Amino acid sequence: MDEQINFNLTQVSTWKRIFFMLIFSAIGGLVRMLLWAVIFIQVASALVTGKPNENILNFARSLSVYTYHILLFMTFNTETLPFPFSDWNLTADLQVPESNTTIRKAD
Numbered sequence: 001m002d003e004q005i006n007f008n009l010t011q012v013s014t015w016k017r018i019f020f021m022l023i024f025s026a027i028g029g030l031v032r033m034l035l036w037a038v039i040f041i042q043v044a045s046a047l048v049t050g051k052p053n054e055n056i057l058n059f060a061r062s063l064s065v066y067t068y069h070i071l072l073f074m075t076f077n078t079e080t081l082p083f084p085f086s087d088w089n090l091t092a093d094l095q096v097p098e099s100n101t102t103i104r105k106a107d
Contacts, residue, residue, distance in 0.1 A: 020081060021074050027082075028070045035063050062088075 008014065038060045045053040069082045080086055 020085075024070045024074055024082060028067060028074075031063055031067050031070070035060065035067070038063065 038056060042052055042056045042060065045056060066083065066088075069078075069080075072078045073080065073082055080090065083090075
């Protein structure tokens with residue numbers, strides 16, 4: 001058991017992932033602040049014009065998907081690094097792998 005733990009602790013790939021997770025936690029915080037700014041701008045636009053601004057909708061959708069990609073990476077659901085380490089459009093095409101766990105109902 002101790003050998004397995006020592007082996008796991010010496011894996012460079014795990015430490016590299018932890019490093020990227022720290023980077024993306026900071027990026028994710030900045031993106032969330034930007035999303036709040038977009039929300040306020042969209043609300044103001046809707047109040048003034050009576051309808052949502054299409055450009056802001058597309059930008060907000062893109063940021064939301066990017067946040068989702070960051071969360072998938074940080075929760076080990078994907079090995080694909082989010083932007084800027086991969087293409088921005090790759091995030092929109094990201095497929096989440098199926099889970100191997102099964103949830104059972106209580107009898």
